[in-house]
Amino acid sequence: MSKIPFVNSNCIWCWACVAISPDVFDLNDEWMSIVKELANYDWLSVDDSIWACPVDAISWKEYFAWKRANNPDFAWDKKVA
Numbered sequence: 001m002s003k004i005p006f007v008n009s010n011c012i013w014c015w016a017c018v019a020i021s022p023d024v025f026d027l028n029d030e031w032m033s034i035v036k037e038l039a040n041y042d043w044l045s046v047d048d049s050i051w052a053c054p055v056d057a058i059s060w061k062e063y064f065a066w067k068r069a070n071n072p073d074f075a076w077d078k079k080v081a
């Protein structure tokens with residue numbers, strides 16, 4: 001796995017990505033869309049969500065950059081399964 005969907009802080013909680021890709025995106029209590037941690041992502045579905053997002057909050061990120069963004073304690077030298 002090399003790339004993972006990522007949602008930045010521009011998210012306005014519009015639900016579009018969740019409606020398009022419910023297996024990938026969910027909404028949290030902090031008014032943000034979050035990406036579920038999956039072994040694989042449906043690229044076409046995620047690309048549709050990227051296209052539909054009204055504030056360009058979704059992008060593909062390299063796996064290690066994604067882990068770091070979602071877990072500040074993540075160590076770059078740690079092996080990830």
Ligand code: SF4
Binds near residue numbers: 016
């Ligand atoms: S489509 Fe964009 S703005 Fe709407 S919930 Fe998803 S990430 Fe947030």
